[in-house]
Amino acid sequence: MKIAVASVGTEVGGHFGHCEHFRIYTAVDGKIMGEELVQNPEHKPGFLPGFLGDMGVEVVIAGGMGAHAVSLFGERNIQIVTGVQGDARTAVEQYLKGELKSTGAVCQHHDHDHEHHHEHHCGGHHE
Numbered sequence: 001m002k003i004a005v006a007s008v009g010t011e012v013g014g015h016f017g018h019c020e021h022f023r024i025y026t027a028v029d030g031k032i033m034g035e036e037l038v039q040n041p042e043h044k045p046g047f048l049p050g051f052l053g054d055m056g057v058e059v060v061i062a063g064g065m066g067a068h069a070v071s072l073f074g075e076r077n078i079q080i081v082t083g084v085q086g087d088a089r090t091a092v093e094q095y096l097k098g099e100l101k102s103t104g105a106v107c108q109h110h111d112h113d114h115e116h117h118h119e120h121h122c123g124g125h126h127e
Contacts, residue, residue, distance in 0.1 A: 001026075001027050001028075001058045001059065002024055002025070002026055002027075002055065002056050002057045002058055002059075003024070003025045003027060003057070003058070003059040003060075003061065003092050003095065004022045004023070004024050004025075004052050004055075004057040004059070004060050004061070005022065005023045005025070005060075005061045005062070005088040005091060005092060006019035006022060006040075006060070006061070006062040006063070007019055007020065007021060007022065007023045007088045008020050010087055010088055010089070011085075011086060011087060011088060012061060012062065012063055012084045012085055012086060012087075012088050012091055013062060013063055014063035014064060015062070015063060015064050015065070016048070016060070016062035016063070016064065016065040016066070016069060016082075017040075017048060017065075017066065017069065018040075019040055019062070020039075020040060021037055021038060021039050021040055022037075022038045022040060022052065023035060023036070023037060023038075023088045023089075024036040024037075024038055024055065024057065025089070025092045027092070027096055030096045030097070031096070032089070032092060032093065032096070035089070038055075045068055046068065046069075046072060048069065049069055049072035049073045049075075049076060049078065050072070050076075052078070053073075053076045053078055057078060058078060058079065059078065059079045059080075059081065059095065060073060060078060060079070060080050060081070061081045061082075061084050061088075061091050061092065061095065061100070062080070062081075062082055062084065063082065063083065063084060063085060064082055064083070065080060065082050080102065081095060081100055081101075081102040082102050082103065082104065083102060083103025083104065084100065084102075084103075
């Protein structure tokens with residue numbers, strides 16, 4: 001599988017669309033077999049999900065992401081993990097072990113249960 005990390009240097013970038021480059025990791029049987037550095041071609045709305053999807057990326061790791069990109073990745077069945085900080089390769093290794101959890105730096109879940117919708121706070125967790 002291919003995992004893309006929006007990165008600045010060797011760290012996970014704070015915002016997906018404004019990162020310097022993407023580190024594309026190829027993983028086989030839960031181990032990183034290859035790493036490729038791809039420059040962020042440009043930030044224009046709606047471009048990057050297709051750009052990464054066409055490369056065969058199945059998972060995207062980033063610090064944060066705009067709602068438009070989230071919905072486009074969703075349309076392509078690409079998994080997003082947001083709210084990630086620190087070293088890019090370490091994040092991928094944690095993801096492969098099932099230890100990397102998305103903090104949902106963008107709300108992807110809509111609560112359709114109207115009785116409890118007031119209890120659902122989108123992005124209300126700040127650490």
